[in-house]
Amino acid sequence: MSAVTPRLPPPRRPLNTGRLLGQVLTYTALVLLAILFLIPYYIIFRNALLSQPQITAFTWTWLPIPPRFENLRAILEDPTAPMLTGLRNSAIIATVQTSGSILLASMAGYGLARIPYRWANQVFFLMLVTLMIPGAVTFVPSYVLVASFGWINTLHGIIVPGLFSTFNAFLFRQFYLEFPSELEDAGRVDGLSYWGIYRHILLPNSVGIITALGLLGFIGSWNAFLWPLIIGQRSAYWTVQIVLSTFLTAQTINLPALFMGAAIAVLPLLLIFIFAQSYIVEGVKATGIKG
Amino acid sequence: MSVQSVPTSTAAHASRQRRRQLRTTLAFWGFVGPLFLGLIVFTYIPVLWGFVLSFFEAKRTVTPTTFVGLENYLTLFRDRAFIQSLITVALFALFIVPATTALALGLALLVNSITRGQTFFRSVFFIPTACSYVVASLVWKLNIFNGLPFGLANMVLYQFGQDPIVWIGPPNPPWYWLVLVSVRLWLQVGFYMILFLAGLQEIPRSLYEAAYVDGASGGWTTFRNITFPLLRNTTAAVVVLNIIAAFQAFDEFINILSGTGSSNINLARPPLVYLYGIAIGSQDFGLGTAGAFILAAIIIGITLLQNRFFAFGREERA
Numbered sequence: 092m093s094a095v096t097p098r099l100p101p102p103r104r105p106l107n108t109g110r111l112l113g114q115v116l117t118y119t120a121l122v123l124l125a126i127l128f129l130i131p132y133y134i135i136f137r138n139a140l141l142s143q144p145q146i147t148a149f150t151w152t153w154l155p156i157p158p159r160f161e162n163l164r165a166i167l168e169d170p171t172a173p174m175l176t177g178l179r180n181s182a183i184i185a186t187v188q189t190s191g192s193i194l195l196a197s198m199a200g201y202g203l204a205r206i207p208y209r210w211a212n213q214v215f216f217l218m219l220v221t222l223m224i225p226g227a228v229t230f231v232p233s234y235v236l237v238a239s240f241g242w243i244n245t246l247h248g249i250i251v252p253g254l255f256s257t258f259n260a261f262l263f264r265q266f267y268l269e270f271p272s273e274l275e276d277a278g279r280v281d282g283l284s285y286w287g288i289y290r291h292i293l294l295p296n297s298v299g300i301i302t303a304l305g306l307l308g309f310i311g312s313w314n315a316f317l318w319p320l321i322i323g324q325r326s327a328y329w330t331v332q333i334v335l336s337t338f339l340t341a342q343t344i345n346l347p348a349l350f351m352g353a354a355i356a357v358l359p360l361l362l363i364f365i366f367a368q369s370y371i372v373e374g375v376k377a378t379g380i381k382g
Numbered sequence: 383m384s385v386q387s388v389p390t391s392t393a394a395h396a397s398r399q400r401r402r403q404l405r406t407t408l409a410f411w412g413f414v415g416p417l418f419l420g421l422i423v424f425t426y427i428p429v430l431w432g433f434v435l436s437f438f439e440a441k442r443t444v445t446p447t448t449f450v451g452l453e454n455y456l457t458l459f460r461d462r463a464f465i466q467s468l469i470t471v472a473l474f475a476l477f478i479v480p481a482t483t484a485l486a487l488g489l490a491l492l493v494n495s496i497t498r499g500q501t502f503f504r505s506v507f508f509i510p511t512a513c514s515y516v517v518a519s520l521v522w523k524l525n526i527f528n529g530l531p532f533g534l535a536n537m538v539l540y541q542f543g544q545d546p547i548v549w550i551g552p553p554n555p556p557w558y559w560l561v562l563v564s565v566r567l568w569l570q571v572g573f574y575m576i577l578f579l580a581g582l583q584e585i586p587r588s589l590y591e592a593a594y595v596d597g598a599s600g601g602w603t604t605f606r607n608i609t610f611p612l613l614r615n616t617t618a619a620v621v622v623l624n625i626i627a628a629f630q631a632f633d634e635f636i637n638i639l640s641g642t643g644s645s646n647i648n649l650a651r652p653p654l655v656y657l658y659g660i661a662i663g664s665q666d667f668g669l670g671t672a673g674a675f676i677l678a679a680i681i682i683g684i685t686l687l688q689n690r691f692f693a694f695g696r697e698e699r700a
Contacts, residue, residue, distance in 0.1 A: 114496070121492055121499075125506045131513070131521045131568060134534065138525065146525075147532050195417045202413030208406055214414060221425045225681045227630035227654060231661045231674040232432025233424065235444045255420035285409040314514035316633045317654070321662050332516045339520050340641040346524060353517045360512040368505060375511075375573060376580045 135357065138350035146346045159347065166348040166355070171341065173326050174352055177334035180323070184250055184330060185312035191254045193305050197297060200263025201289050205275070215264070218257045227317060234321055248322045249330075253312065259304050262377055266300050267293060303374035306367055310360055331356045436672035442665045454672035464673065467656040468680070474652065475628040477563045482624050483617065486571050490578035491605075504579065508572035515633030518565050523550065523638045527561045550638065550646055558639070558649055565634050570627070574620045581616030585609065622688050629681050630654055653677050 138146050139162060140155035167174050202208075203215050233252055242248030270293065278288045294301075319330045329337070335352050364371065436454055438446035458464045493503050510518075526534045527549035536546035549557045589608050598604050610617075632654040639646040647655070653673065661670025 117492055117495055121496070121503050124489070124492075125503060128506055128510065128568070128572075130534070131510070131518065131526070134521050134525050135517070147530070149531055151537060195420065198413045199417035202410050206406060206410040206413065208410035211410065211414075214418060218418065218421060221421055223682060224425070224429060225626055225630060225678055227632065228674050228678040228681065229425070229428060229432075230654075231657060231667065231670040232428035232435075234661065235432060235435065235667050235671070236424070236428040239444045252424045255417050255424055257417075257421065260417055285413070289413070310512065314516075316514070316516055316636075317658075321658070332514055335520060336516045336637055339516070339523070339637060349520060349524065353520050357513055357517050361509070364505075364509055364512040368508070371511075372504075372508070372576055375576045 132357075132361075135350055135353050138346060139354040140351075141347060143346055146350075162347040162351040163355075165345065166351045169338075169345070169348055172334050172338040172348070172352060173329065174331070174334055174355065176327060177329050177331035178355070180246065180328060181313055181331040183246060184319070185309050188250050188253045188312045189305050189308040191250075192256045192259065192308060193301055195254060196256050196259035196304075197263045197294070197301065198289070199260040200265075201267050201293055203260070203264045204267035204270075205288075206285060218260065221257050222261075230317060230321065233318075237322060243322060244325045244328050246323070246328060249319050249328070253315075253318070256308075258378070259308075262304065263297075263300065266297065270296070299370070299373070300377075302367070303370045303377065306363060306371050307374040307378065310363070310371075313360060432671040432674065435667055436675055438668050440666070440668040440671075444667055446668075450668070454668045455676065457669060458673055458676060463651070464653075464656060467651050467653045470650050471629055471631060471652040474559075474562065474631060474650070475625055477559065478566055478628050479621060479624045481563060481567055482571055482574055483620055485567065486574035486620065487578050487613070487617070489571065489575045490582055491609075493575070494579060494582045504575075507575055510568050511570070511572050513569060515565075515569065516637055518569050519634050519637035522561055522565045522634075527557075553649055556649075558646070561638060562634060562650065565638070566628075566631070570624075574624070577616055577620055578613065581613045582609070585612045618688070622685055625684055625688065626681055629677065629684075632658070 137152070137155055140158035140160070141152060142159055145152050145155075166172060199218075203211055208214075237243065237248050237252060240248070242251075274292050274296075275288055278292045283291065314332065315330070316332050316336070319328075319333055320336070323329055323333065326337075331352075335349075335356055338349060338352065435444075435446055437449060437451060439448045439450050439454075440446055489507050493500055493507070496503070529546065529548040529550060530536065531540070531546050533546070533549075535549065539545070539547065547557060549561050551558070585608065589612075590604060593604050593608060598607070629652075631652045635647070635650060635652055635655050636658075639649060654677075657670055657673045657677070660666050660673060
């Protein structure tokens with residue numbers, strides 16, 4: 092996973108009227124599509140700052156002026172929507188799951204790529220087999236297992252089964268296979284153990300791939316729905332997605348509060364996307380080869 | 383390891399070699415063991431246990447009670463609701479997969495063809511990926527397609543003199559499909575656009591120059607003869623990933639169609655929603671695991687067929 096490859100300009104052709112017209116049409120189409128794609132976000136933040144009568148009025152209010160920030164208090168104080176608990180649970184689950192699974196996957200990737208163990212390939216094969224199993228389909232068997240551990244209505248019941256990503260281990264293995272061995276040899280001469288080499292040489296040089304896969308993992312974890320829904324059944328274990336979903340399916344009366352909740356739920360990820368998009372794009376390209 | 387200057391006895395040499403091997407073995411398992419153990423506990427054991435359960439009666443208990451052979455599987459195939467859920471998801475895939483693939487490719491081509499503002503437009507089309515299915519369902523259900531006069535879709539219709547449409551509800555005409563397909567399309571198309579953009583940037587520029595020298599006018603001819611054939615592997619990957627995801631649809635169906643006092647969930651119930659009801663709702667784990675294995679078999683089958691159909695060029699995807 093290298094840095095973003097520099098993009099070459101398309102081949103230069105004489106600029107004639109036809110080509111100019113083509114460019115104008117292309118930009119027109121792009122601008123119209125861009126507006127269409129941004130409408131849902133616009134609606135979330137507009138409705139989050141409007142009043143109920145403004146939202147349900149027959150004439151469209153374009154901008155929330157003045158913005159009604161009291162909607163924030165309405166959602167945070169609604170007893171049927173434990174938003175703060177949800178945010179806290181989501182933050183804990185996404186952080187622990189992301190850091191834990193990245194650590195385990197990068198360690199396994201290093202071991203598979205760099206430690207000359209006799210059965211390494213057989214172990215790797217046994218791990219790859221699990222990629223054949225469609226993720227969400229295992230929710231019934233996994234629920235059965237987690238239930239038998241007595242982990243229903245616990246945060247670790249939501250977190251632990253998501254810590255073991257074969258696919259990330261596979262990507263780390265690829266990355267470490269291409270890692271120059273000179274640095275590693277230098278470390279060995281200095282008397283570093285396998286752990287020392289991993290900790291002091293490979294990890295500091297994997298910041299790019301760790302950030303890319305970590306951000307993708309965080310997004311997936313924060314937005315997850317099915318697994319947290321079936322494991323965290325009591326409201327104390329709801330994630331922010333479950334809080335919103337419950338609120339959404341139970342009552343649809345308090346629109347400003349609901350949209351404010353949606354805005355709060357989506358804002359952390361929007362910020363990540365705005366400030367770290369190149370890493371996410373690299374991560375998507377890497378995971379996209381999973382065919 | 384340093385070079386041995388003093389000849390040592392074979393026994394000492396063998397023992398040193400054994401020690402080194404042991405050290406390698408321990409190091410390997412120290413690094414790979416935690417993940418491997420997790421896979422055994424949280425993937426292998428549940429899948430095998432689930433497979434066993436699917437041949438047993440297991441209601442309100444996760445331990446097998448009575449052996450019933452293939453009865454759970456037969457029950458499912460006789461259950462019209464289960465068959466209907468498979469038809470529903472196949473229909474859903476039939477809409478969403480071509481729509482996503484075509485739009486993702488179209489966006490990638492547009493973004494790739496401009497010189498200024500590539501990053502901006504790429505970001506705009508990619509940013510829906512940050513949104514969760516729950517939040518998007520909320521926007522679709524409560525605003526864009528809420529069926530009331532103040533819903534965005536109905537407001538637009540009003541501008542054209544049309545009456546408001548109840549988008550989610552009556553089965554005829556099935557407008558709810560538009561709602562379900564458009565929400566997923568918005569959420570996922572940017573992700574696949576990135577894959578197509580990556581594929582487009584791998585096409586050597588010299589090919590286009592050669593075509594230009596040969597008198598190709600650009601546009602459709604070059605697309606059909608150069609761009610599309612060279613995007614075959616990307617297209618195959620996009621289609622397969624898309625089908626796998628569509629067959630596991632759950633979030634938007636639950637959040638858009640279900641609700642207090644609403645029977646809309648009966649309009650379209652994909653297999654995961656059906657299994658959720660059986661396994662989590664009725665706690666029938668024998669039937670639930672059997673259904674999970676049927677669905678897994680269907681998905682794996684389609685993936686294999688698809689790979690064969692596209693004749694995957696593995697060497698290009700190293």
